[in-house]
Amino acid sequence: MTDSPPSTENLILLLTQHQEALFRYIFSLVPCEADARDILQETSVALFRKFDQYDATRPFLPWAYRFAYLQVQKHREKSARSPLLFSDDVMDLLANERTHIEPQLDERLRLLDGCLGKLTPQDKELVTSRYALRQSAEDMMQRFDMSRRTLFRNLEMLRQRLHECVTHQLQSEGLA
């Protein structure tokens, strides 16, 4: 630990502040929660190692995204045989376009909170069960007395409604 404590502290603060955004970035490229979390950890380590190169006068996230992108590539190489990973070219397109529309994505999240509030009690239960309690599909099938097919269809419709609600709000604010 030759690093001076203030710089380590700074990194912790920056990571704490931006960890969620980093996770979302990684998740858009590797849409599997467990893998995305692993990649986020590896990214944090990489950031720690290279933190002396960080120019504090510049925004942190774009700098951190480069490391995240590299870690995503490494992850791809490790699990190259997985058929559920996006190909290089698609991933590139997604990563590029995501940085362009990031402000809009952030705006959407701001409105998402309000849209969650308008869900029916049934949908809220579904959200709680899937996201807050992290229940497995099996548990949820039992709890809501639904077939697997119905459960995932309901989850799809729920997220679709949330997406539409946000889009609608953006339109009414004249932002879409």
Add this chain to the structure above:
Amino acid sequence: MNLESLIHARLDGELTPEQHAHLEELLRGDWQARRLYLELADQHARLLQQPQIGTGRLPSQASAAKRSPRWQKFIVPFAAAAVVVAGFIFWPREAAVIEATSNGVAILSQTLDAEFTQSTHRSGETLAPGTLKLAKGLAQIEFFSGATALIEGNAEIEVISAWEARCVSGRVRVHVPPAAKGFLMHAPDMKLEDLGTEFALNVKDGTSAVHVFEGEVIAHTDQPPASLKQGMTLGTTSAGFLPVGELQDLVKQRAAQRFDVWQKWSLETRKDPRLIAYYAFKHWPDDRWDRLVNNFTEPRRPNRAGGAVGARWTQGRWPGKEALEFKRPGDRVRLNLDGTYHALTLACWVKVDSVDKTYNSLLLTDGYENGEPHWQIYEDGSLMFSIAYRPNNQIKAGKYNQMYFSQPVFTADSLGRWHHLAVTYDSQSGEVIQYFDGHEVDREVSYLHAPGRDITFGPCEIGNWGLPTEGHPSPIRNLNGAIDEFAIYSAVLSTSEILTIYQQGKPE
């Protein structure tokens, strides 16, 4: 499968390799498809990360959570570089199964006219290590070890742990049962090790005096340790040692006074013509069935009396004041309130022991027909008022449900004590205001509101929801706690009226 379904299946991990290839093809060829994918993935990632907003509805709270994720407090204090990596292990992967923790070491069990400086405390509160400055009055601290300390203001006490405290100044009396043998009390120039006993300590201007009433105390000073036995005093003091028993008597007297204040107020308020019903939860000794929950409005409206089912009589806010306790899934008070109204106020004194169901009933109409109010405590501890008006041709009410949530008010600290809850609703303005202990905690108008729609009750109940229809199980929503006063008004009471109700009826 269309693009949307492919994306959602991808997010749920329910995609076959063939479908994945199909999705990739669509994304590769169309920027709008990529845009939709990015938006849906971002939304999903957000829900995964902030399960606390999964329960929804509180935009202000949710955005607060966004600014400071709850695990932040775990990470920031560690400055060691290694923790940068380790810190992320604290991620709440399974938020729901993390056991609740408390850093409490003692309970502020009773107070009398207590005024604290620098911090506010209420009796029943759990105390974490820290300093208590009692400006005046009496306070009793029960340490988790079993030791009890009675303190008289003006005093300054530092609670160090369940086994250790320091008296900086003031008069203290300590009782240590055998289980708490070894309890340490620090004082200027001395440290008292208690061997199961009762002793008093006076500290003034940096000098200490101790007197042992019973048992044995080892006094550690700059001299060799001295054993103090029953009747022995070390040090000198001009003030007498703090007598015991005083607090108990005074607390009883005070409770009787509060009860009296409330009773006088209650006798007046029941004449309020705006009252639809007023349940004071007075148990009639000559009620042979023991199940009558009388309506005390004046003039009398006996047809609006309630019937207790299952719920048992217990002590209310004060000795002598009764309450009904709701514990089992069947416990409830049945009511039938006639009439249609244009506004309402619901107000009650409740002691919630636990918020353990998704919905915890206060007052609900049997069904959920147009214009019927439902008042509950939601699983996150917030107050929830709802009323639905659905168009004639619609069967399901969900979409037309006007719901109003307060911020969470029932937390570990507010459970197990008496609190005053109130909600007002005006069918013209659509405004709902919710109150907790006389103070506003929510004010909003639902986007579904349309002015002038009637409010009705009909068959309804306190503390539970609904009669099961034949062959259908009913959801379990019984309150876990006790209620000792419930008022239903046909008008919106003002903010100051609600505050008065709270002040006239507050337990201490």
